[in-house]
Amino acid sequence: MIRFDDVSVQFEGAAGPALRDVRLTVPEGELCLLIGASGTGKSTLLSTVSGLVPHFTGGTLRGRVTVAGRDTRTHKPRELADVVGTVGQDPLAHFVTDTVEDELAYGMESLGLSPAVMRRRVEETLDLLGLAALRDRPLASLSGGQRQRVAIGSVLTPHPEVLVLDEPTSALDPAAAEEVLAVLQRLVHDLGTTVLMAEHRLERVVHYADRLILLPGPGEPPLVGTPAEILAVSPVAPPVVALGRLAGWSPLPLSVRDARRRAGALREAVAGAAPAPGASPSPGAAADAGAAAASGEPPAGIFRLSVRRGRAEVLRRIDLTLRPGAVVALMGRNGAGKSTLLNTLTGLHRPASGTVLAGGAVPHRTPPRELIRAVGLVPQEPRDLLYADTVAAECAAADGDADAAPGTCRALVTALLPDVPDTTHPRDLSEGQRLALALAVVLTARPPLVLLDEPTRGLDYAAKARLVEILRGLAADGHAILLATHDVELVAELAERVVILAEGEIVADGPAADVVTASPAFAPQVAKILAPLPWLTVSEVARALAAEGPGGSDAGGLR
The missing domain is CATH 3.40.50.300 (P-loop containing nucleotide triphosphate hydrolases)
Structure with missing residues (x-):
């Protein structure tokens, strides 16, 4: 054909x-x-x-x-x-x-x-x-x-x-x-x-x-x-194949069902261990958290928020607070109100009722030049943030808008997607590359609140891993991160807390491990394979097997 x-x-x-x-x-x-x-x-x-x-x-x-x-x-x-x-x-x-x-x-x-x-x-x-x-x-x-x-x-x-x-x-x-x-x-x-x-x-x-x-x-x-x-x-x-490689299975499984049938020995090998907790905030982040608590101004505070678009009430009675260093995933079906919530935090929507604070500012009443120092949003369509003719010009403009040292934005682009030439026009980048450039533009101002709407669209696994490390670094420095995503594997790797929206209301809010495993739709592949054990990612399993040492569980015993 x-x-x-x-x-x-x-x-x-x-x-x-x-x-x-x-x-x-x-x-x-x-x-x-x-x-x-x-x-x-x-x-x-x-x-x-x-x-x-x-x-x-x-x-x-x-x-x-x-x-x-x-x-x-x-x-x-x-x-x-x-x-x-x-x-x-x-x-x-x-x-x-x-x-x-x-x-x-x-x-x-x-x-x-x-x-x-x-x-x-x-x-x-x-x-x-x-x-x-x-x-x-x-x-x-x-x-x-x-x-x-x-x-x-x-x-x-x-x-x-x-x-x-x-x-x-x-x-x-x-x-x-x-x-x-x-x-x-x-x-x-x-x-x-x-x-x-x-x-x-x-x-x-x-x-x-x-x-x-x-x-x-x-x-x-x-x-x-x-x-x-x-x-x-x-x-x-995918994670199911990566887990098969780690366990030494041959042939490699392609589905959760195939992997579960062969995972008995692997479950036994990690049954006595517990997933390592996520990285703790740095001392600076802890200090930031204490200061924020004392001042009563967390990076994001949403209280009894309702938002209307025309006659429709798209958000209802939303209460959500983010502390410094928090990484929170916003999930839910398409049209549940995730993007509307992020846009409200950046002042694009005016609340019908309730209160919204971002970095201590009231978003819809704050001039954009000031607001970018309080909150930064990477939208679903990254081209909305890109207007220059070259990558270098975009980076220079971002440095100027944020009063950052020259080269700050370019260093972020390089960390996310190496080998993108300065002379490339943003429209000639792939979807994932444009997203990385838009993310770098937003992060240049280092706002205390970082919002990301579907940040892994167009990113391969390597680029996603680099994104995770950058966001972890931001959280360790005290930045609060709220990301709207359907990528359950990203949530398992990065988020400490998950909030699920449905029809404009919060229907679940709790630790990521509890929320994502409670629903088959949101559970990552590793959680499905090793259930009922509390493992979410291949990297968690790898660390547990490494901790067992040479005398613990050899690869041959997992085949």
């Missing part, structure tokens, strides 16, 4: 090719998962299938890409629209209408389908993706995850032969992600649709894939094989 013959892509000004001599075939009716670290060329490869490279993004394409027999060099994206449905990393860039129902119908209108067929397919897609309650909603009023489902739905309604998806579950809550992936699997198995998908959250998708395509590095040839074959050598792997 999709064939690459000696395909290379070179963009003007780039040090090397984004893709080099790619030869592979994606058979009809398979779900192929494209994996690799950030910057290895995954989005570029997907764009060659839809014809965006070279017709839209530019660059030089050598070799030949054919989809259902059509050469993408000689067929522009509009000439492939009846065969290929594409959803990129940014749903907003995908939309052309104003409401959910109109967006679902637009692609079929462009292909000239009859009104009766269009009506039936719209209704089917609304039900498939759980969008029926949103059919009349303006797209601008949707949450990030809701927009992503609409974008996926809009390419499903024309019934293309090939679906090309770039990070399709990145903004979805766990339940919504399972629904979308189940729909894709049904299309593959029942209708013979070919799906080519890039995704960093492998724990969600790898067990759905028929084959994996690994891009080892920029310009390196891909490795193609079954999930078990590729994950045995892949530098990126």
Whole structure:
């Protein structure tokens, strides 16, 4: 169905090719998962299938890409629209209408389908993706995850032969992600649709894939094989595979069910230990906490908060206080009010009732120039913070706005994503790279309260690990961190406390280990595998096994 013959892509000004001599075939009716670290060329490869490279993004394409027999060099994206449905990393860039129902119908209108067929397919897609309650909603009023489902739905309604998806579950809550992936699997198995998908959250998708395509590095040839074959050598792997490597299991498990069947010896090996507590705040953070308690001004204080948008009450009776050094995860299904709460803390929404304090300031009454020293937000769409022509210019502007020493922002960018050139335009960065740059811009002012909305969208496991270390360092220095996320593995690794929102209200608030393991939807893979033991992450298990010493539990006993 999709064939690459000696395909290379070179963009003007780039040090090397984004893709080099790619030869592979994606058979009809398979779900192929494209994996690799950030910057290895995954989005570029997907764009060659839809014809965006070279017709839209530019660059030089050598070799030949054919989809259902059509050469993408000689067929522009509009000439492939009846065969290929594409959803990129940014749903907003995908939309052309104003409401959910109109967006679902637009692609079929462009292909000239009859009104009766269009009506039936719209209704089917609304039900498939759980969008029926949103059919009349303006797209601008949707949450990030809701927009992503609409974008996926809009390419499903024309019934293309090939679906090309770039990070399709990145903004979805766990339940919504399972629904979308189940729909894709049904299309593959029942209708013979070919799906080519890039995704960093492998724990969600790898067990759905028929084959994996690994891009080892920029310009390196891909490795193609079954999930078990590729994950045995892949530098990126989900927690279930990382735990299998730690325990010495062969073949490696790909699902929680497979791992649980083999985890008896591992459970015995760690049964007598307890997970090490999280890093304690530094003495400076403890002093900051004492000072904040004495002054009565924690980094964030929310008391009986209600927020209305139009006639709808989107937040109701919210009480939440963050102490210095706290790392709190805000979770809940798409549309629960997480982003609205973060935006209220930055003054973008005025409370209908109640009190909001951020760094001692009342956000909606504080000038932005002053507010950035009290609270910083990295939004779901990082491009909203980026306006300069180069990475270097963005960093220089951030240093100036925060009165920070020159090079402060650039050092943060380097720590998150090494090897991003100063001369790169922010629009030429991947979604994960743009997010890292926006995070660095916000952290340059070192506000006492740091807010992050879906901070791991587009980040691979290595970049996520670097983000975790940076946020831990900020917490140790006394910064309070509130992050809205659907990434349960990030929460297990980083958060000490979890707050769950539903329909604008807090329905759970407690220690992370207690809250995430209380619900299968929010439990990380390690917790599911080793339940009922209280382990959340591979790193916790590794430390416990290391503490046992050479005479404790050898790897052979865990196989």
